[in-house]
Amino acid sequence: MEIKGKKILIFGLARSGAGAANLLARSGAEVTVTDKKSKGELIEFVERLLPSVRLALGGHPDGIFKNTDLIVISPGVPLDIPPLKKAKDAGIKIIGELELAYQIIRESKGQRAERTEFLAVTGTNGKSTTTTLLYEMIKNSGFKAILGGNIGNALTEEIGKLIQDAGYKIQDNVHRESCIMNHASIAYIVAEVSSFQLESIDEFRPNGATILNITPDHLDRYHSMDEYRDAKAQVFLNQKKEDFLVLNADDPEVMRLYDSRFSPQASRRGDKLQDSGLPDVYFFSRQKEVKGVYLKDGSVCSGITDSQLIRADEIRIKGVHNLENAMAASAMALLAKCPVDAIVKTLKEFPGLEHRLEFVRDLDGVDYINDSKGTNVGAVIKSLESFSEPVILIAGGRDKAGDFSILRPLVKERLKALVLIGEAREKINKALGDLTETRFAGDFKEAVMISRRCASRGDVVLLSPACASFDMFRDFEDRGRQFKEFVRGLS
Numbered sequence: 001m002e003i004k005g006k007k008i009l010i011f012g013l014a015r016s017g018a019g020a021a022n023l024l025a026r027s028g029a030e031v032t033v034t035d036k037k038s039k040g041e042l043i044e045f046v047e048r049l050l051p052s053v054r055l056a057l058g059g060h061p062d063g064i065f066k067n068t069d070l071i072v073i074s075p076g077v078p079l080d081i082p083p084l085k086k087a088k089d090a091g092i093k094i095i096g097e098l099e100l101a102y103q104i105i106r107e108s109k110g111q112r113a114e115r116t117e118f119l120a121v122t123g124t125n126g127k128s129t130t131t132t133l134l135y136e137m138i139k140n141s142g143f144k145a146i147l148g149g150n151i152g153n154a155l156t157e158e159i160g161k162l163i164q165d166a167g168y169k170i171q172d173n174v175h176r177e178s179c180i181m182n183h184a185s186i187a188y189i190v191a192e193v194s195s196f197q198l199e200s201i202d203e204f205r206p207n208g209a210t211i212l213n214i215t216p217d218h219l220d221r222y223h224s225m226d227e228y229r230d231a232k233a234q235v236f237l238n239q240k241k242e243d244f245l246v247l248n249a250d251d252p253e254v255m256r257l258y259d260s261r262f263s264p265q266a267s268r269r270g271d272k273l274q275d276s277g278l279p280d281v282y283f284f285s286r287q288k289e290v291k292g293v294y295l296k297d298g299s300v301c302s303g304i305t306d307s308q309l310i311r312a313d314e315i316r317i318k319g320v321h322n323l324e325n326a327m328a329a330s331a332m333a334l335l336a337k338c339p340v341d342a343i344v345k346t347l348k349e350f351p352g353l354e355h356r357l358e359f360v361r362d363l364d365g366v367d368y369i370n371d372s373k374g375t376n377v378g379a380v381i382k383s384l385e386s387f388s389e390p391v392i393l394i395a396g397g398r399d400k401a402g403d404f405s406i407l408r409p410l411v412k413e414r415l416k417a418l419v420l421i422g423e424a425r426e427k428i429n430k431a432l433g434d435l436t437e438t439r440f441a442g443d444f445k446e447a448v449m450i451s452r453r454c455a456s457r458g459d460v461v462l463l464s465p466a467c468a469s470f471d472m473f474r475d476f477e478d479r480g481r482q483f484k485e486f487v488r489g490l491s
Helices: 015-026 082-089 097-110 127-140 155-165 176-184 225-236 252-262 264-269 320-335 340-349 377-384 404-414 425-432 444-454 476-488
Strands: 007-011 030-035 054-057 070-073 093-096 117-122 145-149 188-192 208-211 244-248 280-285 292-296 299-302 307-311 358-363 366-370 391-396 415-421 437-440 460-463
Touching (some): 015 030, 015 070, 015 155, 093 097, 097 188, 117 127, 117 225, 127 340, 208 225, 208 320, 280 320, 299 320, 307 340, 358 476, 377 404, 404 415, 415 444, 425 437, 444 460
Parallel strands (some): 007 070, 030 054, 070 093, 117 188, 280 292, 391 415, 415 437
Antiparallel strands (some): 292 299, 358 366
16 A cells, blocks of 8 residues: 555544554555544544644534545444545545555555464454454464454554664655564454444455354444345455355354355355355354254363363353353454464463453452443343342433334343433333342442342342443543442442
């Protein structure tokens, strides 16, 4: 990708926008960032930008796209908004931050004898845990890797750090990104990839990819489940026969996607991937033996190595969803040539991530669990399935067009009480409130106090909101940390 001297517009300033802007500026591009939010609202990210980056904040000025060679959009920006439609009609190329990072990485591959492999993890739930677990397996195998994407730092930010740390200047080399990848001997790029990011890919082709699950989410952005499922399918759109794809054999939507794109029937209909070859497909399953990784007699087994990897109860992270995450990561790691002992060591030691079924404290025999990352109904289902104890569930926030009625069987079976907060509380109450004791809380602290009063020894108080956080909090992390603060303050 030719960058030096190009006029590039970053559309949307947040974490990924700042990462892309700085990487492009260091690479010699003339960079402008535009966002509908004001400088004051974006000050955290404005302060990260290099001095050479121009700002057009508080809206998108007329003529902002004039003489622009390329537009790079942040994941939260829909492609169908009027300014981007106008730019597209004008013939301006539009890509996402993920695509930008990929093209830079691909350049580095072309300059090296040993390749940098790109491993991508997508799905509705479990992406962050699986991505981090895979990254730890890669590291424990002795390989150098970068972790990024829709988790932690943006990939462009991580690449920018390598450039900065190595002391390269803009004028040093037109292909400095390739030089840096060579210098750092990066073997793997491990990326969490969202459907939003996949909307704006062009040539993105991971060497290995997995789709963990597909359950209703972001239906405030997508018009149907078919549209959402198709967005996830972009992860393997450009894969070839030498690449691999790992799928959840137990997930109906994932298998529906597989049947539509890989089956002999799809081939006869002409629906098969438009490619010179299809990726090698593997699976993971809790329910049956598959080509890949599966659960059998309480042990995680590998059809890839024809061996038993580990007993399920030896895996440190708990819950049925984490068992699935562990199997997906193990399959990816095995296919990436990680040794079995490194994979097993990681499964035994990895403690899990903050805000994902995170144990906060035991108070008077009641466990308090922070699952603030449970921002959709599918995630809450997996979380509730992880507990046999009576649960007091704190839920609510900004609705993402979720169907809360899907929770009814589990609410009836496992909930002792339901404590509702935020904009969606009335909708959730209408869907579930007749099944269990239901209380409204005016604020988050009150929700914790109500839960405390409802709980008895042996119960679980679970924050798993099934909603976005933006009605009351900065993000899901802010929500989770406030929950922990209030819980730790209980006496």
